[in-house]
Amino acid sequence: MNATNGFTPGHSYFEATARQRLQQILDAGSFREFLAPETVEVSPHLAALDLPGAFDDGVIIGAASLGGRRVLVAAQEGRFMGGSVGEIHGAKIVGLLRRAVAERPDAVLLLVDSGGVRLHEANAGLIAISEIMRAVLTVRAAGVPVLALVGGSCGAFGGMGIVAKLCSAILISEEGRLALSGPEVIETVMGVEEFDSKDRALVWRVTGGKHRYLMGDCAELVEDDSAAFRLGALEYLDTHGEPEPSLFTLRAVQQHLSDRMVRFGAYRDGLEVWADLGVAQPQQVPLLDRDSLVALKKGLPA
Amino acid sequence: MNPPSSSRNWDSLRQGHARRLARAASLDLPRQLPAEQIVSLLEAVIEPGDRVCLEGNNQKQADFLAESLASCNPAVLHDLHMLMSVLALPSHVDLFERGLARKLDFSFSGPQGNRLARLVQDRQIEIGAIHTYLELFGRYFMDLTPNVCLIAAQAADAAGNLYTGPNTEDTPAIVEATAFKGGIVIAQVNELRESLPRVDVPAGWVDFVVVAPHPNYIEPLFTRDPAQITEVQVLMAMMAIKGIYAEYGVKRLNHGIGFDTAAIELLLPTYAADLGLKGKICTHWALNPHPTLIPAIEAGFIESVHCFGSEVGMDAYTAARSDVFFTGADGSMRSNRAFSQTAGLYACDMFIGSTLQMDLAGNSSTATLGRIAGFGGAPNMGSDPHGRRHVSPAWLKAGREASGSGAIRGRKLVVQMVETFREHMAPVFVDRLDAWALQESMGAELPPIMIYGDDVSHIVTEEGIANLLLCRSPEEREQAIRGVAGFTKVGMARDKRVVENLRDRGIIRRPADLGIDPRLATRDLLAARSIKDLVRCSGGLYAPPGRFRNW
Amino acid sequence: MEKLEFKFPSQPGKISPITALCGVVGSGNLEILVRTGSDADVCEVSIKTSARGFGEIWQAVLTDFAEHNPAGGTRIFINDMGATPAVVSLRLGQALTEYLGVAQ
Numbered sequence: 001m002n003a004t005n006g007f008t009p010g011h012s013y014f015e016a017t018a019r020q021r022l023q024q025i026l027d028a029g030s031f032r033e034f035l036a037p038e039t040v041e042v043s044p045h046l047a048a049l050d051l052p053g054a055f056d057d058g059v060i061i062g063a064a065s066l067g068g069r070r071v072l073v074a075a076q077e078g079r080f081m082g083g084s085v086g087e088i089h090g091a092k093i094v095g096l097l098r099r100a101v102a103e104r105p106d107a108v109l110l111l112v113d114s115g116g117v118r119l120h121e122a123n124a125g126l127i128a129i130s131e132i133m134r135a136v137l138t139v140r141a142a143g144v145p146v147l148a149l150v151g152g153s154c155g156a157f158g159g160m161g162i163v164a165k166l167c168s169a170i171l172i173s174e175e176g177r178l179a180l181s182g183p184e185v186i187e188t189v190m191g192v193e194e195f196d197s198k199d200r201a202l203v204w205r206v207t208g209g210k211h212r213y214l215m216g217d218c219a220e221l222v223e224d225d226s227a228a229f230r231l232g233a234l235e236y237l238d239t240h241g242e243p244e245p246s247l248f249t250l251r252a253v254q255q256h257l258s259d260r261m262v263r264f265g266a267y268r269d270g271l272e273v274w275a276d277l278g279v280a281q282p283q284q285v286p287l288l289d290r291d292s293l294v295a296l297k298k299g300l301p302a
Numbered sequence: 303m304n305p306p307s308s309s310r311n312w313d314s315l316r317q318g319h320a321r322r323l324a325r326a327a328s329l330d331l332p333r334q335l336p337a338e339q340i341v342s343l344l345e346a347v348i349e350p351g352d353r354v355c356l357e358g359n360n361q362k363q364a365d366f367l368a369e370s371l372a373s374c375n376p377a378v379l380h381d382l383h384m385l386m387s388v389l390a391l392p393s394h395v396d397l398f399e400r401g402l403a404r405k406l407d408f409s410f411s412g413p414q415g416n417r418l419a420r421l422v423q424d425r426q427i428e429i430g431a432i433h434t435y436l437e438l439f440g441r442y443f444m445d446l447t448p449n450v451c452l453i454a455a456q457a458a459d460a461a462g463n464l465y466t467g468p469n470t471e472d473t474p475a476i477v478e479a480t481a482f483k484g485g486i487v488i489a490q491v492n493e494l495r496e497s498l499p500r501v502d503v504p505a506g507w508v509d510f511v512v513v514a515p516h517p518n519y520i521e522p523l524f525t526r527d528p529a530q531i532t533e534v535q536v537l538m539a540m541m542a543i544k545g546i547y548a549e550y551g552v553k554r555l556n557h558g559i560g561f562d563t564a565a566i567e568l569l570l571p572t573y574a575a576d577l578g579l580k581g582k583i584c585t586h587w588a589l590n591p592h593p594t595l596i597p598a599i600e601a602g603f604i605e606s607v608h609c610f611g612s613e614v615g616m617d618a619y620t621a622a623r624s625d626v627f628f629t630g631a632d633g634s635m636r637s638n639r640a641f642s643q644t645a646g647l648y649a650c651d652m653f654i655g656s657t658l659q660m661d662l663a664g665n666s667s668t669a670t671l672g673r674i675a676g677f678g679g680a681p682n683m684g685s686d687p688h689g690r691r692h693v694s695p696a697w698l699k700a701g702r703e704a705s706g707s708g709a710i711r712g713r714k715l716v717v718q719m720v721e722t723f724r725e726h727m728a729p730v731f732v733d734r735l736d737a738w739a740l741q742e743s744m745g746a747e748l749p750p751i752m753i754y755g756d757d758v759s760h761i762v763t764e765e766g767i768a769n770l771l772l773c774r775s776p777e778e779r780e781q782a783i784r785g786v787a788g789f790t791k792v793g794m795a796r797d798k799r800v801v802e803n804l805r806d807r808g809i810i811r812r813p814a815d816l817g818i819d820p821r822l823a824t825r826d827l828l829a830a831r832s833i834k835d836l837v838r839c840s841g842g843l844y845a846p847p848g849r850f851r852n853w
Numbered sequence: 854m855e856k857l858e859f860k861f862p863s864q865p866g867k868i869s870p871i872t873a874l875c876g877v878v879g880s881g882n883l884e885i886l887v888r889t890g891s892d893a894d895v896c897e898v899s900i901k902t903s904a905r906g907f908g909e910i911w912q913a914v915l916t917d918f919a920e921h922n923p924a925g926g927t928r929i930f931i932n933d934m935g936a937t938p939a940v941v942s943l944r945l946g947q948a949l950t951e952y953l954g955v956a957q
Contacts, residue, residue: 012832036872722939788939820943821950
């Protein structure tokens with residue numbers, strides 16, 4: 001990086017709205033929205049709580065092409081109620097996934113940007129999340145890869161963290177975050193000594209894209225740029241098919257996770273995990289750019 | 303007739319100084335003492351009724367000395383008269399609640415504003431006055447000279463020389479007033495070093511040094527995350543650049559802190575450069591090293607910046623840009639609040655900042671009910687100094703707009719930049735400032751007005767720019783203010799005919815009058831849209847605090 | 854939540870085949886949907902807002918918008934989470950531009 005050369009920001013994926021992300025990632029003009037605004041109810045649960053809803057209930061679904069491939073896609077809007085999954089929001093995603101089973105597109109893209117279940121819709125939201133999980137597995141069993149793209153302000157937390165992990169692969173930016181309980185939830189339940197949710201650098205060392213990539217939770221680490229997400233998704237689809245589900249693979253993954261728990265379970269910070277992984281200067285990791293980090297991971301002991 | 307001098311003692315201050323040092327010596331308290339002995343020292347060298355200057359600003363805080371003073375025995379130390387730039391820490395208020403201190407002269411109270419207001423109402427504190435920084439520093443050399451000062455520095459050597467690092471801030475002004483008028487100077491330092499990078503305070507001016515158990519606290523108060531800048535702020539920044547900076551050719555200036563002015567800083571290398579303004583505006587600054595200045599500096603827009611203090615994370619960057627910032631031979635920056643405030647008062651052609659409330663005379667205030675906030679430095683910068691004599695094109699043009707072509711003096715541009723409503727639909731434009739109610743509840747002589755209306759030259763809102771210099775009567779001024787007050791009650795009560803007339807005369811200018819399409823005011827114009835962009839733009843030299851990182 | 858309904862006379866604009874959607878229902882923000890309405894000389898607006906008691910200001914902001922833009926023949930729906938008038942005006946301008954843009 002040159003210290004004096006003019007730096008120009010690109011199309012930040014983090015900063016874009018869900019609709020902008022769709023425009024920037026998919027082939028130009030190819031997106032066709034299902035259940036466009038006004039053709040579907042706004043959330044009756046929010047109305048009952050005297051809150052204004054959104055026309056799309058915080059998720060946009062539709063069909064498009066990506067580098068000429070036929071894809072179905074859902075994009076969550078993190079700025080509307082934290083991208084939370086309410087009844088209609090969830091039903092739209094489930095419907096999209098069921099359509100994928102019927103239509104067999106080349107892939108399904110989930111642009112995840114969500115804190116999880118919409119608490120205002122309680123059970124309806126919880127049921128929706130479990131239906132999404134089941135539907136993702138059904139789509140994959142039908143041989144259609146499901147890619148999760150994680151790089152929005154809400155990351156992928158709660159039920160949507162689980163959904164992301166059920167996908168064929170996750171593409172994440174270093175701004176992206178992936179975990180089950182959110183930092184504020186952990187702090188509220190376990191105390192600030194356990195986890196200081198205001199220490200943003202710590203939050204990213206534990207849930208952020210770089211950590212998830214080093215841990216092997218995410219297939220690709222991409223720049224915070226819509227073009228990089230597009231390219232990452234294309235490269236993944238070029239090089240990976242959706243394998244047949246197998247008990248052997250599942251058991252191997254389960255064993256890997258158990259081993260990981262034993263190895264890293266006592267650590268308090270990503271820094272300790274990275275040192276254990278063989279990173280010589282773990283404190284430098286948060287400052288590395290994407291390419292350097294990818295190179296660093298390649299050089300780590302297997 | 304006997305010479306009058308024979309009957310009095312002419313060095314009582316010096317004798318007092320020796321007496322205090324002797325008391326410390328009798329307790330075996332060395333010049334460089336361990337942290338555990340600090341309370342004994344304070345109780346030995348401070349006397350009841352002393353004027354004690356406790357260093358602390360909106361940035362650097364002598365926090366260990368503040369806590370130590372607050373834990374002294376009120377039976378030994380009482381009736382202290384505290385002199386403080388900023389009342390910011392809980393320990394500052396403890397001094398009064400515990401009965402150690404009685405009177406306060408200060409400048410700004412920030413986060414302790416609520417507790418301070420309660421103390422005033424309960425008569426547990428006597429406020430001398432709320433000053434601007436320069437006034438308070440000035441009074442240190444007049445009638446408020448400290449008997450003892452408690453200061454903060456980065457490091458000391460064995461001889462007692464001090465290195466203040468980039469956050470020099472108020473230290474020179476405080477030490478100068480104390481050390482040269484028989485006062486005791488006590489410094490907390492973060493570390494002892496064999497040799498200092500440079501000497502900011504010579505050992506001969508310092509009486510005691512203590513290594514604090516924790517590094518002194520510094521608040522990253524001047525960091526604004528570009529991610530939070532709104533489209534409306536971008537629009538107002540475009541209007542300010544095109545309608546004021548370019549019109550007057552403003553080269554020397556100060557910016558208040560806030561997202562409005564951060565937006566301007568981030569539009570310099572993009573929007574302003576596209577207007578051909580590089581080299582024509584914003585070349586010389588009195589300003590802290592705002593991280594949002596980085597793109598404009600890297601683009602070569604900015605020639606020089608003198609700082610009041612430093613900013614957390616900016617030390618490596620300022621050191622690496624010594625053509626722009628004031629740095630020592632060691633390479634690190636030296637700030638100085640007193641000099642930078644002087645530059646802001648006398649050597650700047652423009653101040654632009656924001657406020658919480660403005661009335662129909664253009665008076666503005668950040669005071670809210672139940673909270674004594676104080677002034678800080680904004681009124682130094684945001685006032686037209688009638689003593690100025692040197693000429694610049696911006697100053698002359700403003701003076702001639704105000705007084706006609708025969709003007710015998712110029713005029714500083716004092717610009718208030720506000721969105722007509724703040725969050726939660728609180729109107730900025732009001733018939734009556736909360737400051738008046740606060741004055742009554744405080745029993746003060748004057749309402750706490752931040753910028754006086756007669757000093758304000760321009761108001762920028764999302765609706766337009768009002769040029770108050772061109773108004774020829776109080777009624778015109780009032781309509782000019784109403785004319786940019788948007789959909790606030792004050793704005794909707796405008797006389798539409800008069801406002802249109804003001805627009806015809808160029809006193810009010812809408813975005814369209816400036817050739818600006820509000821729909822083009824997008825965040826894409828910002829030279830950096832996140833803290834990470836700023837880090838990249840600095841070539842990795844800017845190291846933002848953890849709370850501003852999302853990677 | 855408060856629901857508000859307004860009708861304003863406005864200069865007829867082009868009839869567009871699209872429905873335009875601008876903005877997000879986030880804190881201090883709003884989404885605006887613009888589609889073809891029933892009366893060419895009228896701009897009809899329905900609002901759902903989380904902030905109660907600002908009907909007079911909404912009316913003033915929208916009156917100003919309908920006076921200065923060819924918004925006749927549009928039907929506008931707004932979901933609001935406490936946006937300031939500055940944001941509302943900006944977003945209305947963007948939404949109408951998007952709606953009319955396709956009609957050319």
